[in-house]
Amino acid sequence: MEKFFKGKRGECTARRFVEKRLRMRVVETNFRSPWGEIDLIARDGEHWVFIEVKTRVHTLRGLPEEAVDEKKQERIRRVAEWYLTHKGYNVHHLLVRFDVVAVYMREGKPDIIHYPGAF
Amino acid sequence: MLAKVLSATTWGIEARMVEVEVDVGTGLPAFQIVGLPDAAVQESRERVRSAIKNSGFAFPAQRVTVNLAPAFLKKSGSDFDLAIALGILLATGQVKLAFSFLLSSFVFIGELSLSGEVKPVHGILPIAHFLSSQKDPHSLILSCGNAQEGALVEGVKVFAFRHLQEIVDFLTGKIGREPFSVDRDKLFTSFSGREDLAEVKGQRKAKRALEIAACGGHHLLFIGPPGSGKTMLAHRIPSLLPPLSLDEAIEVTKIHSVAGFLSEDQPLITERPFRAPHHTISDVALVGGGQWPRPGEISLAHHGVLFLDEVLEFRRNVLETLREPLEKGKVTVSRATAIVTYPAKFILVIACNPCPCGYWGDPQRSCTCSPRQILQYRGKLSGPLLDRIDLQVEVPRLEVAEMSAEKEEESSLEVRKRVEQVRMIQRERFCKDQITLNGEMRASHLRKFCHLVPEAKHLLDQSVEKLALSMRAYHHILKVSRTIADLEGEERIQVHHVAEAIQYRSLDRRWE
Numbered sequence: 001m002e003k004f005f006k007g008k009r010g011e012c013t014a015r016r017f018v019e020k021r022l023r024m025r026v027v028e029t030n031f032r033s034p035w036g037e038i039d040l041i042a043r044d045g046e047h048w049v050f051i052e053v054k055t056r057v058h059t060l061r062g063l064p065e066e067a068v069d070e071k072k073q074e075r076i077r078r079v080a081e082w083y084l085t086h087k088g089y090n091v092h093h094l095l096v097r098f099d100v101v102a103v104y105m106r107e108g109k110p111d112i113i114h115y116p117g118a119f
Numbered sequence: 120m121l122a123k124v125l126s127a128t129t130w131g132i133e134a135r136m137v138e139v140e141v142d143v144g145t146g147l148p149a150f151q152i153v154g155l156p157d158a159a160v161q162e163s164r165e166r167v168r169s170a171i172k173n174s175g176f177a178f179p180a181q182r183v184t185v186n187l188a189p190a191f192l193k194k195s196g197s198d199f200d201l202a203i204a205l206g207i208l209l210a211t212g213q214v215k216l217a218f219s220f221l222l223s224s225f226v227f228i229g230e231l232s233l234s235g236e237v238k239p240v241h242g243i244l245p246i247a248h249f250l251s252s253q254k255d256p257h258s259l260i261l262s263c264g265n266a267q268e269g270a271l272v273e274g275v276k277v278f279a280f281r282h283l284q285e286i287v288d289f290l291t292g293k294i295g296r297e298p299f300s301v302d303r304d305k306l307f308t309s310f311s312g313r314e315d316l317a318e319v320k321g322q323r324k325a326k327r328a329l330e331i332a333a334c335g336g337h338h339l340l341f342i343g344p345p346g347s348g349k350t351m352l353a354h355r356i357p358s359l360l361p362p363l364s365l366d367e368a369i370e371v372t373k374i375h376s377v378a379g380f381l382s383e384d385q386p387l388i389t390e391r392p393f394r395a396p397h398h399t400i401s402d403v404a405l406v407g408g409g410q411w412p413r414p415g416e417i418s419l420a421h422h423g424v425l426f427l428d429e430v431l432e433f434r435r436n437v438l439e440t441l442r443e444p445l446e447k448g449k450v451t452v453s454r455a456t457a458i459v460t461y462p463a464k465f466i467l468v469i470a471c472n473p474c475p476c477g478y479w480g481d482p483q484r485s486c487t488c489s490p491r492q493i494l495q496y497r498g499k500l501s502g503p504l505l506d507r508i509d510l511q512v513e514v515p516r517l518e519v520a521e522m523s524a525e526k527e528e529e530s531s532l533e534v535r536k537r538v539e540q541v542r543m544i545q546r547e548r549f550c551k552d553q554i555t556l557n558g559e560m561r562a563s564h565l566r567k568f569c570h571l572v573p574e575a576k577h578l579l580d581q582s583v584e585k586l587a588l589s590m591r592a593y594h595h596i597l598k599v600s601r602t603i604a605d606l607e608g609e610e611r612i613q614v615h616h617v618a619e620a621i622q623y624r625s626l627d628r629r630w631e
C-alpha cells in the first residue's frame with residue numbers, strides 16, 4: 001500500500017509539473033487499456049505526448065528513468081497506438097512523442113527531470 | 120520530408136551505387152532502416168543518433184525511415200552512416216544546401232563515431248575506380264583516413280573531412296575545400312630492400328627454375344631434405360619479379376582494400392604480394408568465402424606469389440581447392456548473400472620433403488620411413504594438382520665444399536634484368552591476346568606461338584608417350600619451353616629447350 005501511495009504522490013507531482021511548468025494540456029491521467037496503462041497523456045501544440053512517470057525515493061536500485069526498459073517502451077507504444085486509434089485518429093498522420101518524467105522524492109521539495117522524446 | 124543522398128558499396132572487388140533515401144514524418148517515433156541491411160548497418164542507427172546529437176543538431180522525435188536502394192543488394196558494414204546522417208539532417212531541414220551545391224554529384228562514404236567524427240572504412244579504392252569509369256564521375260566525400268586511397272584513381276575528385284560538422288559547413292558553403300590529391304609516383308619510389316638471391320649458396324638448378332618461373336609465370340615445386348634451402352629460395356622470388364605496373368597495382372590494392380589490409384600510410388600496394396599462409400589454413404581462408412564473401416589468400420597473392428611451405432602438411436581438401444583457380448586465374452565464390460568473382464593470377468610455389476622423416480634419397484643420411492608411409496605422405500599431392508605444376512625441382516643437400524665456397528653468387532638484380540627482358544618479349548607477343556605471360560597461354564595461343572623445330576617435336580611426342588604424360592602436361596611442357604626459348608631470345612623452340620622443360624616434369628613420374 002505504501003508503494004502505491006508513493007507512486008500516486010509522484011504522479012500528482014509530475015502532472016502539476018507538466019501543466020504548470022511545461023505548459024502542456026493533460027487530457028488523460030492513468031489511462032488503462034487491455035495492453036497496459038499510461039500515466040499521463042497530454043497535448044503539446046501539435047504533438048500528442050505520452051508520458052511515463054517514474055518515482056523513486058532513493059537511488060539504491062538505480063535511477064528512476066533507468067526503470068523504463070525496452071519492454072516497457074514497447075508496451076507504452078502499443079497502448080498509445082490503441083488509444084489514438086480508439087479516438088478515431090490515423091496514427092500515421094499525427095505527431096507523437098514519448099516523454100519520461102522522473103521524480104525523486106527527497107524530503108521537502110521533489111526533484112523532477114523531464115526527458116522529451118525519450119524513445 | 121524526403122531527402123536523397125548517394126553512397127556506394129563494394130561488391131566483390133567491384134562497386135555499386137546505393138541511394139540512401141530518408142523520410143522523416145508523422146507517426147509513432149521510430150528509426151527504421153530497410154533495404155536488406157545486415158547487423159552492422161542496423162547498428163548504424165545508434166551511431167547516427169548520437170553523432171547527430173553530438174554535432175550540435177537535434178535528432179527528430181518523429182518517424183524516420185531509411186531506404187537503401189537498390190533493395191535487392193545486400194548491404195553490410197558501416198559505410199552508409201555518413202549518408203544516413205546527412206539525409207536526416209536534410210530531411211528535417213536542419214541543413215540548407217548552398218545554392219551552388221549539387222547534391223546528386225557527390226557520393227558520401229564513411230562511418231560515424233558517437234562524437235560525430237568521420238572514420239575510415241574498407242573498400243574505398245574499388246568504389247573510386249568504379250566512379251572513375253562512369254561517364255560523368257561523381258565526387259567523393261569521405262574521411263581523412265580514406266583520402267589517399269580514394270585519390271589514387273584519376274578523374275575522381277575527393278574531398279576529405281574529419282567531422283560531420285565540417286561536412287555540413289562544406290555543404291552549406293560556410294567553408295571551401297580543395298580536392299585532395301596524392302602523388303602516385305612518390306608512392307612507387309618507396310622500394311624496400313628485399314632478400315637477395317646472392318644469399319643462397321649453390322643450388323644452380325633450383326635458381327634456374329626460379330628464373331624460368333619468374334619469367335613466364337609458371338608454377339614451381341621444390342622437393343628436398345630439411346635445411347637444403349627450399350624456403351630460402353622461395354622467399355627470394357619476389358626480388359626477381361619486375362615491379363607492378365600502375366594498373367596491376369590498382370587491381371592488387373583493390374583486393375587488399377576489400378579485405379581491409381590497407382593502412383593510411385600505405386594506400387597503394389606497389390610491391391608484388393608474397394603470401395605464405397601456414398599449413399593449418401582452411402579451404403575458405405585460402406580461396407575466399409565466408410557468409411559475406413571475403414577474398415582469400417590466393418586472391419591476396421594476385422599478381423604475386425603464393426608460397427605453400429611444407430605443402431604435404433596442408434589438409435587435402437585445402438590443396439584440392441587450388442585446382443580451378445590455377446587454371447582459370449580467378450575464383451568464383453557463391454554464398455547465400457552473394458556470388459562474387461575474385462581475380463587470382465599468381466605464381467604458386469610449393470615446397471615439401473620427400474618423405475615424413477625428410478631424408479629419402481639423401482646420399483648421406485638414411486631414411487627411416489617405411490614405403491607405405493612414404494606413399495601415404497606423397498598421396499596428399501594428388502595427380503591433378505601435380506599435373507598443373509610446370510617446374511618440379513629437387514633441391515638436394517648442399518655439399519660442404521659448396522657451402523663454404525667464397526664464390527660470388529649472382530644477385531637478384533642481374534636475374535631481374537633478364538626476367539624483365541623476357542617479360543618484354545611476352546608483352547609484345549601477346550599484345551592482342553589479353554594475356555601477358557607464357558604461363559597463361561590457352562590451347563589456341565599454343566598453336567599460334569609455340570613453333571617447334573621438327574626434332575624438338577619428335578622428342579616431345581616420344582617423351583609424352585614414354586612418360587605417360589597427360590594432355591595438360593604436354594601443354595605445360597610447351598609453355599615452359601617457350602619461356603626457356605625466350606630466355607635465349609629464340610623465335611622457334613629448339614630441342615634443348617624442350618629437353619630442359621621435360622626434365623622439370625620428370626619428378627612426379629619417378630615417385631611411382
